Amino acid sequence: MRSFENPENRWAGLGPYYAMFPFSFAKEVVKKYSNKEEWVLDPFAGRGSSVFASSVLGRKGVGIEINPVGWLYGKTKLCPASENLVFKSLGKVLKQSRGAQAYRDEFFKLCYSQSVFDFLITARKILKWKTRKADATLMSLILVYLHGKEWDSFSNQMRQGKALSPDYSIRWWKSKGKTPPHIDVMKFLAQRIKWRYSKGIIKDKNSQMLLGDSTKLLKRVARFSGPKVGLLFTSPPYYEVTNYHYDQWLRLWMLGGFKRPRSLDNHWARKFSSKEDYKVLLQTVFENSAKLLKKNANIYVRTDARPFTFQTTKEILKDIFPKKKMKILKRPFSGPTQTALFGDKSPKPGEMDIILSN
Numbered sequence: 001m002r003s004f005e006n007p008e009n010r011w012a013g014l015g016p017y018y019a020m021f022p023f024s025f026a027k028e029v030v031k032k033y034s035n036k037e038e039w040v041l042d043p044f045a046g047r048g049s050s051v052f053a054s055s056v057l058g059r060k061g062v063g064i065e066i067n068p069v070g071w072l073y074g075k076t077k078l079c080p081a082s083e084n085l086v087f088k089s090l091g092k093v094l095k096q097s098r099g100a101q102a103y104r105d106e107f108f109k110l111c112y113s114q115s116v117f118d119f120l121i122t123a124r125k126i127l128k129w130k131t132r133k134a135d136a137t138l139m140s141l142i143l144v145y146l147h148g149k150e151w152d153s154f155s156n157q158m159r160q161g162k163a164l165s166p167d168y169s170i171r172w173w174k175s176k177g178k179t180p181p182h183i184d185v186m187k188f189l190a191q192r193i194k195w196r197y198s199k200g201i202i203k204d205k206n207s208q209m210l211l212g213d214s215t216k217l218l219k220r221v222a223r224f225s226g227p228k229v230g231l232l233f234t235s236p237p238y239y240e241v242t243n244y245h246y247d248q249w250l251r252l253w254m255l256g257g258f259k260r261p262r263s264l265d266n267h268w269a270r271k272f273s274s275k276e277d278y279k280v281l282l283q284t285v286f287e288n289s290a291k292l293l294k295k296n297a298n299i300y301v302r303t304d305a306r307p308f309t310f311q312t313t314k315e316i317l318k319d320i321f322p323k324k325k326m327k328i329l330k331r332p333f334s335g336p337t338q339t340a341l342f343g344d345k346s347p348k349p350g351e352m353d354i355i356l357s358n
């Protein structure tokens with residue numbers, strides 16, 4: 001059981017994200033396969049666990065993530081705004097939201113009480129989460145509690161990791177006679193902000209999370225890391241398993257997106273269901289990452305045990321790093337998986353770790 005008695009463990013848990021690395025695993029890999037001061041690169045960073053582990057262990061982490069939800073969690077935990085400024089930002093939203101009476105369609109009527117919805121709509125409108133640190137920190141905390149268990153979140157009962165479809169949710173809430181909880185937003189968030197800050201924060205100005213597509217952005221990383229990355233540590237999306245954007249539709253709505261789930265136009269912001277496209281993604285990202293690595297760099301890739309994903313990843317890595325020795329570790333799931341915790345209880349084949357070194 002993880003102790004929450006230090007700031008790193010309190011911030012590492014920010015926030016719920018499908019297929020996230022357990023923090024203890026991320027630290028173990030960074031410690032074993034990289035040296036202090038070295039750069040650690042994660043081109044599929046999710047909520048930034050590898051980058052954050054690098055930061056707390058005295059390395060410089062750089063992560064790229066295409067999904068704004070994961071990116072915001074990752075960026076915030078590396079360098080949150082001061083508690084004081086987050087409360088100021090919260091005060092500003094609460095003041096503007098009072099009595100707004102924003103229109104709720106059937107889904108939002110059943111999901112949130114009127115006053116919670118007014119708060120969310122105002123936060124969505126005024127928080128500049130891409131550019132202002134206090135707003136970004138507050139927005140990340142709002143995202144953590146946007147949906148989940150009744151009374152532990154702002155919403156009517158829903159999964160925490162994955163937002164279900166509006167039609168399904170409406171049917172389910174109606175059949176159970178469930179109405180949205182009347183949460184006192186100030187009290188609810190104040191308690192949780194205080195808990196998050198009570199052991200302090202990590203302030204890392206070197207590590208970075210970049211928002212965007214790593215098939216394009218790796219060139220930008222080269223500008224500041226140069227060919228000095230000591231560890232490439234990542235977990236790419238798995239072939240045909242999930243659509244990170246679709247599953248996070250409600251949090252993406254909160255960040256200014258559509259009010260219904262939908263697949264986005266960006267090629268990589270989808271479920272990975274074309275074998276050819278999947279190969280191109282891995283090939284491009286690993287090839288571009290290779291250009292940033294030191295000669296003796298280590299590569300640690302966690303992937304799905306299902307044959308297509310595993311074989312493709314293994315072959316591409318072998319091809320790009322022919323001189324490195326490859327080791328495979330089978331990681332069958334023993335206890336409940338991260339995804340099961342988020343409501344996906346279908347049987348899972350486990351994961352594979354592919355490790356390359358000189």
Ligand SMILES: C[S@@+](CC[C@H](N)C(=O)[O-])C[C@H]1O[C@@H](n2cnc3c(N)ncnc32)[C@H](O)[C@@H]1O
Nearest residue numbers: 020021044046047049065066067213214237268
């Ligand atoms: C298996 S998850 C990584 C989870 C991460 N290890 C963590 O601890 O949260 C794969 C991630 O790759 C992201 N992704 C997929 N295509 C991408 C691309 N072209 N550029 C950047 N990120 C991408 C997905 O949005 C997803 O968050």
